[in-house]
Amino acid sequence: MxxxxxxxxxxxxxxxxxxxxxxxxxxxxxxxxxxxxxxxxxxxxxxxxxxxxxxxxxxxxxxxxxxxxxxxxxxxxxxxxxxxxxxxxxxxxxxxxxxxxxxxxxxxxxxxxxxxxxxxxxxxxxxxxxxxxxxxxxxxxxxxxxxxxxxxxxxxxxxxxxxxAAGQGAAAKIVANMLTGTLVAALGEALALADGLGLERDAIVRMLMEGPAGAPIVRMKAPLMQSGDFPPAFQLRWMEKDLGLALLEAHRLGTALPAAAAAHGAYAAARAAGLGDQDFAAIAAFTRSVARGPAGPERA
Amino acid sequence: MxxxxxxxxxxxxxxxxxxxxxxxxxxxxxxxxxxxxxxxxxxxxxxxxxxxxxxxxxxxxxxxxxxxxxxxxxxxxxxxxxxxxxxxxxxxxxxxxxxxxxxxxxxxxxxxxxxxxxxxxxxxxxxxxxxxxxxxxxxxxxxxxxxxxxxxxxxxxxxxxxxxAAGQGAAAKIVANMLTGTLVAALGEALALADGLGLERDAIVRMLMEGPAGAPIVRMKAPLMQSGDFPPAFQLRWMEKDLGLALLEAHRLGTALPAAAAAHGAYAAARAAGLGDQDFAAIAAFTRSVARGPAGPERA
Amino acid sequence: MxxxxxxxxxxxxxxxxxxxxxxxxxxxxxxxxxxxxxxxxxxxxxxxxxxxxxxxxxxxxxxxxxxxxxxxxxxxxxxxxxxxxxxxxxxxxxxxxxxxxxxxxxxxxxxxxxxxxxxxxxxxxxxxxxxxxxxxxxxxxxxxxxxxxxxxxxxxxxxxxxxxAAGQGAAAKIVANMLTGTLVAALGEALALADGLGLERDAIVRMLMEGPAGAPIVRMKAPLMQSGDFPPAFQLRWMEKDLGLALLEAHRLGTALPAAAAAHGAYAAARAAGLGDQDFAAIAAFTRSVARGPAGPERA
Amino acid sequence: MxxxxxxxxxxxxxxxxxxxxxxxxxxxxxxxxxxxxxxxxxxxxxxxxxxxxxxxxxxxxxxxxxxxxxxxxxxxxxxxxxxxxxxxxxxxxxxxxxxxxxxxxxxxxxxxxxxxxxxxxxxxxxxxxxxxxxxxxxxxxxxxxxxxxxxxxxxxxxxxxxxxAAGQGAAAKIVANMLTGTLVAALGEALALADGLGLERDAIVRMLMEGPAGAPIVRMKAPLMQSGDFPPAFQLRWMEKDLGLALLEAHRLGTALPAAAAAHGAYAAARAAGLGDQDFAAIAAFTRSVARGPAGPERA
The missing domain is CATH 3.40.50.720 (NAD(P)-binding Rossmann-like Domain)
Incomplete structure (x- = not known):
């Protein structure tokens, strides 16, 4: 044969x-x-x-x-x-x-x-x-x-x-990545907030991994976010693109996806800040750098 | 004794x-x-x-x-x-x-x-x-x-x-709920997008539950979203409040949390639309009702 | 002739x-x-x-x-x-x-x-x-x-x-409406915040109309927002559509427009809440209803 | 005397x-x-x-x-x-x-x-x-x-x-700046979209200045955005702070302000990217740099 x-x-x-x-x-x-x-x-x-x-x-x-x-x-x-x-x-x-x-x-x-x-x-x-x-x-x-x-x-x-039919595999994929990308962006926000609140990173990462939002991708990416080292398994620029595809389809349909749109904006800004070639978990490093702004009104 | x-x-x-x-x-x-x-x-x-x-x-x-x-x-x-x-x-x-x-x-x-x-x-x-x-x-x-x-x-x-010290348990809790609330809002967006794309709900729910974002809370709430029935285990108005607490602390610190802010806005709008006493998974029903808007430009 | x-x-x-x-x-x-x-x-x-x-x-x-x-x-x-x-x-x-x-x-x-x-x-x-x-x-x-x-x-x-060339008039139009729609949504947010802060509506509306953001559309719509009566000069559902068109083009180009996306989400939610046929200034009534949520943490 | x-x-x-x-x-x-x-x-x-x-x-x-x-x-x-x-x-x-x-x-x-x-x-x-x-x-x-x-x-x-009473002048001020800051962020988004759509900057700036959103602040900042030169009349970091104050008060009251929150996130990211000491109109330069991402799906 x-x-x-x-x-x-x-x-x-x-x-x-x-x-x-x-x-x-x-x-x-x-x-x-x-x-x-x-x-x-x-x-x-x-x-x-x-x-x-x-x-x-x-x-x-x-x-x-x-x-x-x-x-x-x-x-x-x-x-x-x-x-x-x-x-x-x-x-x-x-x-x-x-x-x-x-x-x-x-x-x-x-x-x-x-x-x-x-x-x-x-x-x-x-x-x-x-x-x-x-x-x-x-x-x-x-x-x-x-x-x-x-x-x-x-x-x-x-x-x-x-x-x-043709296109429905692609459709399912952007739905999946829309969810994953938004979750990982939210994880970066959670860790930035935890930092600001003075919570010890090890403890908070362990709690989040074991908690209700402890998805496989959280257990995979939270340790990278803790270490601050982001060797690319899936580059941040690709996640930006995938969320962009989801939003493109959503706008073709006339649909608003506010959390996904916010996450897409964060990945886009992180890419513009030079993080596009790192793993998309590097969104946490970007969010952290944004969080370290001028002290808030009650930060003394 | x-x-x-x-x-x-x-x-x-x-x-x-x-x-x-x-x-x-x-x-x-x-x-x-x-x-x-x-x-x-x-x-x-x-x-x-x-x-x-x-x-x-x-x-x-x-x-x-x-x-x-x-x-x-x-x-x-x-x-x-x-x-x-x-x-x-x-x-x-x-x-x-x-x-x-x-x-x-x-x-x-x-x-x-x-x-x-x-x-x-x-x-x-x-x-x-x-x-x-x-x-x-x-x-x-x-x-x-x-x-x-x-x-x-x-x-x-x-x-x-x-x-x-005192306050740090409360701090960890709002970090945890910020992540959970944003994830569940994003899950609602993912299902609304999947609907619009003509994907069969059973198949997409199964895929998301088994996929990288398949957190315990996703496996718990996705079936509710599929059934459209939301008996309150944790009322939507409480999730609105918890995300609000996270954002209050974030703004005290001078920190922006874009995805969490978008999710909070969605819960607040859903509560204003009368869903406050249902389980917070009802955010999916709200997002779906928003998505079924005037046909988008390419929906023929 | x-x-x-x-x-x-x-x-x-x-x-x-x-x-x-x-x-x-x-x-x-x-x-x-x-x-x-x-x-x-x-x-x-x-x-x-x-x-x-x-x-x-x-x-x-x-x-x-x-x-x-x-x-x-x-x-x-x-x-x-x-x-x-x-x-x-x-x-x-x-x-x-x-x-x-x-x-x-x-x-x-x-x-x-x-x-x-x-x-x-x-x-x-x-x-x-x-x-x-x-x-x-x-x-x-x-x-x-x-x-x-x-x-x-x-x-x-x-x-x-x-x-x-053909298409560029349409392009300019969605740019103009993107800005107008976002401004009017932000005006609704400003008035909801002013309400919450206990500011007298007449005084705040006058100040905003005379202030740096006092655009023609602000001077036209702020009085409607104050009266709470929204006879349709431009229906809210059309503004939702126009912002959606702007976001569709943005996502074709790979561009994130976070404020416009947030405004679009607000118009979509307002339309889902039944305000689609009123003037788009009715976004203020929607934002106000959302703001009157469960008392915030420091509202006593 | x-x-x-x-x-x-x-x-x-x-x-x-x-x-x-x-x-x-x-x-x-x-x-x-x-x-x-x-x-x-x-x-x-x-x-x-x-x-x-x-x-x-x-x-x-x-x-x-x-x-x-x-x-x-x-x-x-x-x-x-x-x-x-x-x-x-x-x-x-x-x-x-x-x-x-x-x-x-x-x-x-x-x-x-x-x-x-x-x-x-x-x-x-x-x-x-x-x-x-x-x-x-x-x-x-x-x-x-x-x-x-x-x-x-x-x-x-x-x-x-x-x-x-005491505090109400401060309250009115953050309402005013919330609106101005969101409008200027939206103006930056409008110009980034116009660029992507291939519209000539002079013509679009003129149209926006004369159009329904042509507020005093638009007529003041649009020319800076066109020139790309942002000598600080009001530093971007102060606008970030003022929007943050508005959002802090909003979250004290339990209120969601989605467009203002998105604008605040953009100013925070721009400040993290090094633009904090320039005029807040520099938000347009930041939004433009974010927009010039990986080509969108239909930019071919």
Whole structure:
């Protein structure tokens, strides 16, 4: 039986470990990345690197994209030398990027015109689950295409939720990240308030982790906030973008999301202050620097 | 050995089950409530009811207060016929109300003048843990007084965190509720966005409960939000008050808490819209009603 | 010389007085409205009413639209029996609706395909300036088309600002309304705070009207807020929509507008509370009802 | 007739020109400033400088304070060597600082104990009206004391509004600044949005200045925002403080002010980003830097 071939476009912090899992689990992977040197580990694992997206997808059974934002996906798929025109008919494009439902539906239509099946399949989980192959995929698109894609997804993750037609996986993802991003911003505010109130950080962090708001992401990020060191598992600029996507969709629908809008504003300001490349938990450092303002009226 | 006597002031939804646990575990409890009929179950369990706070505290070893807000505590303790003047010297006042650090320090000073030990000891947990005796106490005040109060606290809860001097338990509590209240408001926004995006509620609720923001409070409140039925475990008006206390302290310190401020505004608007007596998870119903506005620009 | 013919689509609170000004100043106006009875005054002034948009535009030199939102414009222009297909080649479509730059550019493209010139020409000013013929037009589109349309605009308004290509008039309009809507929401907050602080309303309103923030809109709306009576010059639901359009464009651009987002949330909540059909100054009544919450911690 | 003597405490950007106006109009002024060299122009105009607040107020008929925040006023009046203890009985203390109603009432009580009359008399207007003697005073306190103080106030300003008992002038001031600060923050957002939409700055600034939101403060600050140069007439850190005072009072009352809270967060972030010493119009530069984020989803 011939090997299943996968083109993997976007070998960044998330994409590379995902592509490596595919290669290790028996798929024949051809990768592409804007800066090719980042793809070397794939070659070392037995995969190949292509010079252009078009070259990468030629003849591939599956195309996986893991790119930064809607503009990047649009460019790589539909721009000059976009890959869609070079896919073989019937290939399945698994778009693991977080681009929001509107852009996902636009991609699904473009794929259909090129006789390619499109699945929006953004992930929950950052670098560690990508490396461990324990991501969660939130999928929208044709159920038949999903059935065909299952082995590819299973090689990279541990669970798959199907939310309906094309765009609904992307929709579910921005809902999830809207909640996570707002929670982590609120955690940063809680710690800044605790500081101001003179509460000992160790004790307050432990209490919050064990308390009613002690979500997995709180248990993961609160220790970073305590240490003040934010190695990027998921960059703050991406969380800014994801909250922005949620708000874009909300405003398309005529909906107000006040807490999410406030959190988005905080991430945007933190990015403008130079924290965009750190982990999004660095929002706590920003909030703390804002809190250390001119003494309040009753701070003596 | 004589029985340890406890005066319990405030036999509401939280106070009554707490007082019952004390009575059942061997303390001799005299309760008081503004509307006395609510205290009947305490009498049935072998306790007594007093007609005034002063009468209730006479001779008591411990006084526990579980009242609605700083004004209520101030009134019952220091107002006309306030109980502080009637306490025996050396009694310990355990204030389980959520009143914020400033009011707690004010009470500690008033207690000291009356030769009473003050512990601010607000709780994490609502009606069910109050009934089961599994509350968490966040305590500020004299360690020696805390040692003496331990058996009383242990009869009502399962864990005790000591955060320092008087006011620091209250401080930790408003930090905790600030985070919980903002998370639940954000959960309501996430579900309103999911509705607008056409995502099936069951699937999205399951995904959020299992995902990175799947805190205990999310797993507790998301099903209520799905059902649309909000029997009050913790009334929305109390969450509005607690976020307000957090913001009051923040502004005393000169600190901005944008996401918490947005959440507070949402609870206040929901209370103005008539949802104040429902569980605070009803914020989701309010956000949903706001979201169902005039169709957005791209809703066709 | 033959009369210049104008089709006027949308004879609502704004559209009707605008159409009447055109008819009175010598244009031959054929109006259309979804509910035809509202157009009667135009007939009484010598104009005509058509049964459908298509019938109205047949042979017209100019088409003016004054409709509620992007969906309504899209429907009337491009939907089943949309008028664009029935316009004579070379006609000029003046779209005075507030629909935002994206929808305006979409309309400009559709118009170009139908060989119709499109000007987005939303207005500053509400019912009174519409009646007096003193509106301000913010225009985007072809300068030559604007030159041809000048006499039509001059019959309805007193000044015209040209902001560039199609969509830029719509862009300027949402910028203007974003600022006005946020200012009026802030004015409502200022008065609610003044109430809470026990300041006499007459004195505070006078001071604010004469002070640094005493904009024309403040001098117009503060007296309504004082009286508590809000006859609709510009309905609150339209201000909600306009702020929503501004935020939609902002999120397309990746931009955070925190104060505008907060104001939008307030208008949305006020509309959900049943104030959508009143003047947008009714935001003050909503903010006041929210402010009258459970007494704050220091309100005794 | 003996000269009327005035002690003027706080010879900063506002205080110095105010003191100079008093000296020039015939009062005998003794100034004090933490950094004495700033007071030299007063000596050159014929006044005196004292080494301490106590020395300055000795024998004075009036004491005027123009200090930065409640903590500074508390320190100078009540701290070690605070001036109140050294005032002659019956002197009138005119506090032109912006400290909010709670601190003003606290000062009024302290003054009463020292047999000094207290007027809270914060001003509308910044450096230019302070220099021209055209400030507006918002006064709270005893009407009789105000009558006595009128000549002093008239030497520094052009109008006086009396709002009631002590604290009510301070209350009116924070209401006024809450509105002004939110309007200027919204103006910065409007210009950032206009930039993103590609609108020409000159045209949009002109339109906003002439439009419904064209308040005096808009006509004053929009040109600074256009030029990008922000010489401090009123420092951004003071506007952050004033909005913080408004929010502190609001939270004491249990009131939510969402737009003001969002604006306060923006000023706080701008101050943390290093803009605190510039004019508060620099909020526009901050908002612009935040807006220039990662391209939005549809900026392609």
């Amino acid at each position: 011939p090997e299943t071939t996968v083109a993997f476009l976007g070998l960044g912090q998330m994409g590379l470990p995902m592509a490596l899992n595919l290669q290790r689990k028996g798929f024949s992977v051809t990768g592409w990345n804007r800066t090719p040197e980042k793809g070397q580990p794939l070659v070392e694992a037995g995969g190949r690197l292509a010079g252009t997206p078009r070259e990468a997808v030629r003849g591939a059974d599956f195309i996986v994209t893991m790119l930064g934002d809607p503009a990047a996906v649009r460019q790589v798929a539909l721009g000059t030398d976009g890959f869609l025109a070079a896919c073989r008919s019937g290939a399945v494009w698994i778009d693991a990027s977080t681009i929001g439902p509107s852009a996902a539906r636009e991609m699904a239509e473009a794929a259909a015109r090129a006789r390619v099946e499109y699945l929006d399949a953004p992930v929950l989980g950052s670098v560690k689950p990508a490396t461990d192959g324990t991501l969660t995929f939130l999928v929208g698109g044709n159920p038949e295409a999903l059935t065909r894609a299952r082995p590819v997804l299973d090689a990279m993750g541990q669970s798959v939720h199907h939310f309906g | 004589p029985e340890t006597t406890v005066a319990f002031l405030g036999l509401g939804q939280m106070g009554l089950p707490m007082a019952l646990n004390l009575q059942r575990k061997g303390f001799s409890v005299t309760g008081w409530n503004r509307t006395p009929e609510k205290g009947q179950p305490l009498v049935e369990a072998g306790g007594r009811l007093a007609g005034t706070p002063r009468e209730a505290v006479r001779g008591a070893d411990f006084i526990v207060t579980m009242l609605g807000d700083p004004a209520a505590v101030r009134q019952v303790a220091l107002g006309t016929d306030g109980f502080l003047a009637a306490c025996r010297s050396g009694a310990v006042w355990i204030d389980a109300s959520t009143i914020g650090p400033s009011a707690a320090r004010e009470m500690a000073e008033a207690a000291a003048r009356a030769r009473v030990e003050y512990l601010d000891a607000p709780v994490l947990g609502s009606v069910k843990p109050a009934t089961d005796g599994t509350l968490t106490f966040l305590v500020g005040g004299n360690p020696e007084a805390l040692t003496r109060a331990r058996p009383v606290l242990d009869a009502m809860g399962q864990s005790v965190h000591h955060f320092g | 033959p009369e210049t013919t104008v089709a006027f689509l949308g004879l609502g609170q704004m559209g009707l007085p605008m159409a009447l000004n055109l008819q009175r100043k010598g244009f031959s106006v054929t109006g259309w409205n979804r509910t035809p009875e509202k157009g009667q005054p135009l007939v009484e002034a010598g104009g005509r009413l058509a049964g459908t948009p298509r019938e109205a535009v047949r042979g017209a030199d100019f088409i003016v639209t004054m409709l509620g939102d992007p969906a309504a414009v899209r429907q009337v222009a491009l939907g089943t029996d949309g008028f664009l297909a029935a316009c004579r080649s070379g006609a000029v479509w003046i779209d005075a609706s507030t629909i935002g730059p994206s929808a305006a550019r979409e309309m400009a493209e559709a118009a170009a395909r139908a060989r119709v010139e499109y000007l987005d020409a939303p207005v500053l000013g509400s019912v009174k300036p519409a009646t007096d013929g003193t509106l301000t037009f913010l225009v985007g589109g072809n300068p030559e088309a604007l030159t041809r349309a000048r006499p039509v605009l001059d019959a309805m308004g007193q000044s015209v600002h040209h902001f560039g | 003996p000269e009327t003597t005035v002690a003027f405490l706080g010879l900063g950007q506002m205080g110095l020109p105010m003191a100079l106006n008093l000296q020039r109009k015939g009062f005998s002024v003794t100034g004090w400033n933490r950094t004495p060299e700033k007071g030299q122009p007063l000596v050159e105009a014929g006044g005196r400088l004292a080494g301490t607040p106590r020395e300055a107020v000795r024998g004075a008929d009036f004491i005027v304070t123009m200090l930065g925040d409640p903590a500074a006023v508390r320190q100078v009046a009540l701290g070690t060597d605070g001036f109140l203890a050294a005032c002659r009985s019956g002197a009138v203390w005119i506090d032109a600082s912006t400290i909010g109603p709670s601190a003003a009432r606290e000062m009024a009580e302290a003054a009463a104990r020292a047999r000094v009359e207290y007027l809270d008399a914060p001003v509308l207007g910044s450096v230019k009206p302070a220099t021209d003697g055209t400030l507006t005073f918002l006064v709270g306190g005893n009407p009789e004391a105000l009558t006595r103080a009128r000549p002093v106030l008239d030497a520094m300003g052009q109008s006086v509004h009396h709002f009631g």
